[in-house]
Amino acid sequence: MKKTITLALILFLVFQTVYAQLGRTRTEIIGDYGNTFYKTGTSKVGEPYILYQKQDSTITSGIFNEIVGFYFKQETDGTNYCNEEVIMDPLSELNY
Numbered sequence: 001m002k003k004t005i006t007l008a009l010i011l012f013l014v015f016q017t018v019y020a021q022l023g024r025t026r027t028e029i030i031g032d033y034g035n036t037f038y039k040t041g042t043s044k045v046g047e048p049y050i051l052y053q054k055q056d057s058t059i060t061s062g063i064f065n066e067i068v069g070f071y072f073k074q075e076t077d078g079t080n081y082c083n084e085e086v087i088m089d090p091l092s093e094l095n096y
Helices: 002-015 026-033 091-095
Strands: 039-042 048-058 062-074 080-088
Touching (some): 026 062
Antiparallel strands (some): 039 048, 048 062, 062 080
16 A cells, blocks of 8 residues: 555656646735635644635546645745645545
């Protein structure tokens, strides 16, 4: 099981092309993704976050919803910069 997860992670990192949002401000991300949030709040460690729900599709599963989350660190000047982006797919995609 551990080898399978490691292999999947390596393949994901090698073949994935991502436009990372890291270092962008909260205002810039809201400008790109809109202000219709799936959920927004503060994490248990005190970081503000925004979650968006968007549709994606694959040949195997067809159309499905995935959650894209952005977590922010607040600088001393009060600006929130994205320090983590998380993409959460349904189990049907993870099992594939």
